[in-house]
Every structure is written in structure tokens, then in C-alpha cells.
Amino acid sequence: MAQRIVVLVEHLYGEPTDVTFELLGLARRIADSDGAIVEAVLLGEGVRHLAETLPAERVILVEHPALRYLAPEATAITVTGLLRTDAPRLALLPNTSLGMDVAAWVASALDWPLVAYCQALERREGQLVATAQLFGGKILADVAVGTSPTVISVLAGAFAAAALEPAAPGTIEVREPPAELAALRTHAASLERPAAADVDITRAEKIVAVGRGIESKDNLELAEELAQALGAVVAASRPLVDAGWLPRSRQVGKSGLKVKPKLYLALGISGAPEHLEGMKDAELIIAINKDPKAPIFGVADYGAVADLFDVVEALLERLGG
Amino acid sequence: MTIVVVMEQVPDVAEELAIAPSGTDLDRDAISYVVNEYDEHALEEALLLAETSGDEVVAIGIDATGELDQALYTALAKGAQRAIKLTGDFEGTWLSTRTAARLLAPVIEELAPRLVLVGVQAPDDLDGQLAPTLAALLGWPHASVVVGSELVNGMVRVRKELWGGITMLLELALPAVLGIQAARQAPRYVPVSRVRQVMREASIEVRDVEVTSDLAPVPVRLRFPEETGQAELLTGSASEIADRLIELLRARGLL
Numbered sequence A: 001m002a003q004r005i006v007v008l009v010e011h012l013y014g015e016p017t018d019v020t021f022e023l024l025g026l027a028r029r030i031a032d033s034d035g036a037i038v039e040a041v042l043l044g045e046g047v048r049h050l051a052e053t054l055p056a057e058r059v060i061l062v063e064h065p066a067l068r069y070l071a072p073e074a075t076a077i078t079v080t081g082l083l084r085t086d087a088p089r090l091a092l093l094p095n096t097s098l099g100m101d102v103a104a105w106v107a108s109a110l111d112w113p114l115v116a117y118c119q120a121l122e123r124r125e126g127q128l129v130a131t132a133q134l135f136g137g138k139i140l141a142d143v144a145v146g147t148s149p150t151v152i153s154v155l156a157g158a159f160a161a162a163a164l165e166p167a168a169p170g171t172i173e174v175r176e177p178p179a180e181l182a183a184l185r186t187h188a189a190s191l192e193r194p195a196a197a198d199v200d201i202t203r204a205e206k207i208v209a210v211g212r213g214i215e216s217k218d219n220l221e222l223a224e225e226l227a228q229a230l231g232a233v234v235a236a237s238r239p240l241v242d243a244g245w246l247p248r249s250r251q252v253g254k255s256g257l258k259v260k261p262k263l264y265l266a267l268g269i270s271g272a273p274e275h276l277e278g279m280k281d282a283e284l285i286i287a288i289n290k291d292p293k294a295p296i297f298g299v300a301d302y303g304a305v306a307d308l309f310d311v312v313e314a315l316l317e318r319l320g321g
Numbered sequence B: 001m002t003i004v005v006v007m008e009q010v011p012d013v014a015e016e017l018a019i020a021p022s023g024t025d026l027d028r029d030a031i032s033y034v035v036n037e038y039d040e041h042a043l044e045e046a047l048l049l050a051e052t053s054g055d056e057v058v059a060i061g062i063d064a065t066g067e068l069d070q071a072l073y074t075a076l077a078k079g080a081q082r083a084i085k086l087t088g089d090f091e092g093t094w095l096s097t098r099t100a101a102r103l104l105a106p107v108i109e110e111l112a113p114r115l116v117l118v119g120v121q122a123p124d125d126l127d128g129q130l131a132p133t134l135a136a137l138l139g140w141p142h143a144s145v146v147v148g149s150e151l152v153n154g155m156v157r158v159r160k161e162l163w164g165g166i167t168m169l170l171e172l173a174l175p176a177v178l179g180i181q182a183a184r185q186a187p188r189y190v191p192v193s194r195v196r197q198v199m200r201e202a203s204i205e206v207r208d209v210e211v212t213s214d215l216a217p218v219p220v221r222l223r224f225p226e227e228t229g230q231a232e233l234l235t236g237s238a239s240e241i242a243d244r245l246i247e248l249l250r251a252r253g254l255l
């Protein structure tokens, strides 16, 4: 039997998420290079109709009320059961909030190796190598994988999405939910949507984004002034939002919003992978940071190693802010 | 009743990092360590929970750096009642998440807490995050990316963040393991004088533990990201940089 590469399908509000197609695309490329087949694991409740939309040779479908929102315990138990019976060569899970709660649990339960924060997976001299992004994006770790069943948790936005192949629908194989789902210790799960936002940063053409380098809430005024002078809106990295300096609706990144403005001016943002996930597709990225090694310079078009306060002041003088 | 918080020291990624000649670890001599910022949030969340529930907060950590005392005394100064340090033959090494979880699990089981709080992730989590790894070993329910928690009717009600402000609300039976993303309020500050006082008055319990497992280290090679050469650097004074930026924006019709 051909080797299998398994992909966990993430979905939210009845739609597969973008990262699902990225994982399927990645699985497809590896499978094409060595004749493996791609299997999508679709868990949920009332999700059968999604199976036809998934570019995979086979879709394994498990439905149960406890799997409706892919809550951690039920999902981890179900995926573990499937992998234990099927022992694929690779299991690709998204390193998202939902996937994070499953990948490490499953790998630990099966005692399989796990490579997390994977941003590249490719064959080098006949060997499959997974590259993880560590230490805030400052260091990459290459790990040889695939000689035994391995779980890989993949960063969202790191790989191109698979093209949809509606002409070649895969076979659907329905499996029984594991018996353990009757005795879960997770009792209620529901989703809550965010409160309406004052500004929709996903629609802004220009964004002045501030990070921890701004130092204090009072200094946000400078960013506001600059944004006004540029006709931009202010957005932020997560720590500023956690500190309550700006509402959640202004947060860019993995757990915030994905933006694609014409201009993204990043002030005092280090460029952690979780932040880059939300803005690296902006048309023009300019970064001001004191640290020449800050990973933000890896995605920026233009950068200046400088004190943001000096640069903002100079800009305001010129723009008559 | 007890709430356990796991505290880990990690390389300060704001500093310049160097790779050891072996290529399999950072150059540990050149690292300055800080407490994992999410562990600080886990501690804060534990202290806030305990303020209403009356639970005892136990801070526990694996001393892989030889410098963990400071972090544990700080936890005591902030309000933890007990601190436990696991020591062994691993000082100066990079402990995988799974090894750490295997060292911690028996000690946690013995403490029989109703909650275990850990930081959602750490900068060196190559083999995944601690909360789900520990949960699998302990056989307890779990949730990560937690931004709010509350003990009610023998359960913990948690708010797990997905993205774009969407959250998942869960109720977990106790005991449970939570990976904390952000405490309800910013981690409290404690003056150095208070930490010094605690160092004189309180003590850290020490447990010698052994890495016995057959866990072969994964064959890993560290490297720096390639200079993509993508960012064109603007140099000169702040005024010169500002001039160039304005020029750039004008040229692209952005001003």
C-alpha cells in the first residue's frame, strides 16, 4: 500500500480555513515527489459536504457533536485513534490555536516525533527536512524527518495553497467516532464572535503599526499623529493590545487580523512569526527598528535601523503634522 | 486545593543569539535568560484565580540554566505559597518539551492540583507546546491560547482565543491543564527589595530528578535565516531617513 500523508482539516463556521488548503498543497507536493497519497482527515458535525471541496485522494470523515468546533480534547483523542490505526508517514496539522492543542497532544500520546513551527518542508539529498522557526524567528532549525511516522505542525501562511481539483473528487471513507468521546471531560464548547470594531484595519490602505518599541500608552499619540498626517490608521502588535492600550480590533497577526494594505509602516515591531503571519503580504512594508537583527527586516521592502521616536518626529516635521 | 504554575527560563530573544559550534544548540554561554513571558502571564492568572478561590499556588520549574532560583523567588514574592525546583544532570542543555513534560508530570501528579497553568508557548518549543504535551501524559483535559479562566462548580471555564477576536468558550472538568496566552491583567510588578526579603525568609524545595527516557534527541541543525536581502536599508540621520521615506511614498503615490 502506498505511503500516506495525512492532513487535519481545520474549519470554522462551516468553511475550511486557508491553512487547510496550504497544508493540502504542501502534502500534494511531497506526495508527487514520491508517490504517496494525500488523505484529509475531516472531523466535525454536519461537515460531510466539505469533503467534496478538499483536494485529496481520500477523505476520512468522522462526525460527532463533540467534534463540532474541533475542541481540544475530542479532536486530539479522535486524531490519535486514526493515526494509531493508519500510521501514515507524515501527519500535517496547522500550528494555529486549534491545531496547537492537537499536534503536541497527539505526538505525545503516540510517542511520535513532532516538529512544530514548520515553515519549510522539502527533500534535500533524498532526505525530507522540516525547517522550524524558533526564538522569535531569529533562528531556524532543520530536522530530518520521515523515517518514522512524524507529526508536523505547520505555520499558517508559510506555504502556497493547493489548487482546487473539483474534477477529481477523492473517495470518502466514514469512520466511527472513538468510544472515548462519550466520556469527555470537556463539557461545553461554543464560539463567540468579536464585538463590532470602530475601525476596520483590514480595509485600510495605509497602516502605521506600532509594537512594544513605542514604550508607553502616552506615546501612541505620536503614532496617531503620524497616521493622520499620512492618511493611515493605527494598528498594533499583540502585546499593546494585551496591555489594553488599543482594542483587539487593531491587532495584526496570527491571533489578530490579516491585513494587506498598500503601505505598512512598522514602528518598533520585532517581527515575530505570529506578527508576520498577519502582514507579510502588504504591498509595501517599511520597518523602523533599533535592532539590526530584528526579523521584521526579513519581510520589509525598506528598513531603517534607527530610533523610531527620532524618525517619527522628523516625519511629522516634514508632513506638517 | 492547589494550582500549579510551571516557570521556564528561556533565551532572551531581544538579545543577539549565537549558535554553538556543534550547530545543535545555541551558544549557551552567550545567552541571557529571562522567564518565558507567557509563564509570567500563567503565574498572574494563577494568582488571580487563587485570590478568589483560596487555592495554594505552587510554582515549579526545571533548573536547566542554574539560574532558576531568581524566577522562583520572584514567584514567591508575587504571592505563590510554595516553589519547587527540579535539578539534575541537564544543566546547560536544551531540554525538549517532551523531556520537560516527563520530568514534570510525576511531580505534578504528586501535588494533585486542580489546575496546571503554563505559558502557551516558549521560544525554544521545537517539539511543540508544553500544555498539550503535559495534558496527554497526565490524561487531563486541556486548552491553549487561553485569555481568561474562572473556577465554577468544580470546573474551569476558559476562553480560548482563535483569531480576529473569535473565541472558543470551554468548560473543563478538573484537574485540567491550561496554556495561558494572556492573564486577565498585566503581570504584577514586585519590587526587588521584596524579592530579597523572600530570599531570606522562604526557601525553594529542591527535587533531584533524572532524565531516564529513551528519547533520542532529534537530529537538528540550527542556522540563521538567510539574509533575504529584501529590505533596502535607509541610512543616515533621522532627518535623512525621513526625507527618503517621504520621497518613496510620493513616488508611489502614497502621499
Ligand SMILES: Cc1cc2nc3c(=O)[nH]c(=O)nc-3n(C[C@H](O)[C@H](O)[C@H](O)COP(=O)(O)OP(=O)(O)OC[C@H]3O[C@@H](n4cnc5c(N)ncnc54)[C@H](O)[C@@H]3O)c2cc1C
Pocket: A210, A211, A212, A213, A214, A236, A237, A238, A239, A251, A252, A253, A254, A255, A256, A257, A267, A268, A269, A270, A271, A272, A273, A274, A275, A278, A288, A289, A290, A291, A294, A306, A307, A308, A309, B120, B121, B145, B181
Ligand atoms: C498563540 C500566539 C498568538 C500570537 N498572536 C499574535 C498576533 O496576532 N499579533 C502579534 O503581533 N503577536 C502575536 N503573538 C505574540 C508574538 O509572539 C510576539 O510576542 C509579538 O508579536 C511581539 O510584539 P512586538 O514586536 O511589539 O514586541 P517585541 O518582540 O518586544 O519587539 C519590540 C521591538 O521594538 C524594537 N524597539 C524598541 N525600542 C525601539 C525604539 N525606540 N526605536 C525602534 N525600535 C525599538 C526592539 O528592537 C524590538 O525589535 C502571538 C503569540 C502567540 C503565542
